[in-house]
Amino acid sequence: xxxxxxxxxxxxxxxxxxxxxxxxxxxxxxxxxxxxxxxxxxxxxxxxxxxxxxxxxxxxxxxxxxxxxxxxxxxxxxxxxxxxxxxxxxxxxxxxxxxxxxxxxxxxxxxxxxxxxxxxxxxxxxxxxxxxxxxxxxxxxxxxxxxxxxxxxxxxxxxxxxxxxxxxxxxxxxxxxxxxxxxxxxxxxxxxxxxxxxxxxxxxxxxxxxxxxxxxxxxxxxxxxxxxxxxxxxxxxxxxxxxxxxxxxxxxxxxxxxxxxxxxxxxxxxxxxxxxxxxx
Numbered sequence: 001x002x003x004x005x006x007x008x009x010x011x012x013x014x015x016x017x018x019x020x021x022x023x024x025x026x027x028x029x030x031x032x033x034x035x036x037x038x039x040x041x042x043x044x045x046x047x048x049x050x051x052x053x054x055x056x057x058x059x060x061x062x063x064x065x066x067x068x069x070x071x072x073x074x075x076x077x078x079x080x081x082x083x084x085x086x087x088x089x090x091x092x093x094x095x096x097x098x099x100x101x102x103x104x105x106x107x108x109x110x111x112x113x114x115x116x117x118x119x120x121x122x123x124x125x126x127x128x129x130x131x132x133x134x135x136x137x138x139x140x141x142x143x144x145x146x147x148x149x150x151x152x153x154x155x156x157x158x159x160x161x162x163x164x165x166x167x168x169x170x171x172x173x174x175x176x177x178x179x180x181x182x183x184x185x186x187x188x189x190x191x192x193x194x195x196x197x198x199x200x201x202x203x204x205x206x207x208x209x210x211x212x213x214x215x216x217x218x219x220x221x222x223x224x225x226x227x228x229x230x231x232x233x234x235x236x237x238x239x240x241x242x243x244x245x246x247x248x249x250x251x252x253x254x255x256x257x258x259x260x261x262x263x264x265x266x267x268x269x270x271x272x273x274x275x276x277x278x279x280x
């Protein structure tokens with residue numbers, strides 16, 4: 001019974017990753033007429049010798065870490081508000097999840113039309129006699145805008161994860177805490193939060209890995225600008241692989257991104273396991 005799932009897993013994940021590792025060791029340009037020539041670790045040396053690699057990695061780290069904290073903080077706060085199932089909260093859950101249904105390319109173009117130099121917000125400010133705000137034209141503003149837009153588009157999945165985790169909190173423990181006179185904060189810290197630990201781990205890992213791969217919002221919202229201030233590592237991979245036809249170099253960058261994502265995921269899981277052992 002496991003064989004069909006294993007076939008799909010190997011075909012869609014293991015094989016592509018294997019090809020990426022193989023091409024990262026060659027100078028392949030993507031054309032079928034060219035035979036890949038083995039170059040060893042040259043592509044990996046080129047990855048870390050690129051002049052703007054530090055800025056690209058810094059932007060990726062900011063998007064992944066700050067964006068993940070923002071997404072999870074927003075999702076957990078809303079989950080606590082929408083915990084009880086009523087007609088109003090059921091409608092609110094659908095509305096909150098809706099941004100995730102939209103394509104991230106569409107989300108980027110939507111917010112570019114709202115926050116661009118000639119967008120709706122700046123047009124309104126101009127009509128009111130105010131000065132336009134450089135949401136997408138200033139390096140600092142553009143990065144902050146990118147993180148906020150990604151958080152708005154991505155928090156729907158984390159919201160569902162936290163709602164599912166809250167449903168699993170034992171109601172008798174919550175009732176016992178109320179009877180003992182515990183405040184809402186004490187109940188959350190001593191009862192709800194420990195029960196949510198598995199959900200928090202899953203939400204952090206999935207959101208961080210998802211944000212590490214961010215490129216579609218960058219393409220449609222900022223195009224990596226201004227001055228490369230919003231160029232993520234995934235965006236750099238696409239820029240190298242398709243326009244420049246350097247598949248070998250792009251594959252090396254993809255392998256580096258896979259390794260970083262794996263290290264972060266295992267790091268979060270290790271910290272969770274260590275905290276569980278300390279609590280027990």
